[in-house]
Amino acid sequence: MNQSKSYPVDVSSAEQILGYHFRKPSLLEHALTHGSSSNGTISYQRLEFVGDAALYLAMANYLNLSYPNLREGDMSRLRSANVSNEKLARVAVRHNIYPLVRINCRSLDKKVKKFIEAVKQEPEDEIYGGSTQKAPKILADVVEAIAAAIYQDCNNLDKMWETVRFESDR
Known part of the structure; x- marks a missing residue:
């Protein structure tokens, strides 16, 4: 698990998981850097x-x-369910993103580890979660940051969507 990681982000491993090559790797480094490991300079x-x-x-x-x-109300409910913290956190777990995050916060590492263990006990098709373990917000935050990094790197919402649609068409 992540214990006081101060080394550089493994951009190539992250790009391999994402299936996207960054023109500006610094965007991905920022997306994978928690404030606890950056001395407030980047996160x-x-x-x-x-x-x-x-x-x-x-x-x-x-x-x-x-x-x-x-109908609009149904679309709104589906949108909220599919970009919820719980769903995005499970995306991070299923694609093993957290080990790539540069972080220096043992208490958060413990919470994330507990959640990861709970998710790994869930059936593979249980994308909304059957666990009683609440998702640590950092996992969803990192997925959102990665989405923004891709969007800013390519300036193309469709390309970003194509890349981050982890659970459906891949």
Whole structure:
């Protein structure tokens, strides 16, 4: 587990997991850096803010185009369920993203480890979770930050969506 990681982010491993090659690897480094390990110089927080909005927009666009007969209220519920902290945290676990995060916070590491163990006990198709273990927010935050990093790197919402749609069409 991540214990006082101060070394550089493994960009190539992250790119392999994502299936996306960054033109500006520093964006991915920021997306995978928790504030506890950066002395306040860089972290994923600003990217997480953008990624949250980008994922909401991309999911809304996907639902609108894919389900033309779906009512707005149903689309809204589906969008919220698919970009929830719980769902995004499970995406991070299933794709082994947390070990790539540069972090220096043992108490958070313990919470994440406990959640990872609970998720690994869930059936593979249980993407919304059957566990009573609450997802640590850092996992969803990192997924959102990665989405923003991809979006800012390619300036293309469709490419970002194609890359981060971990659970459905891959």
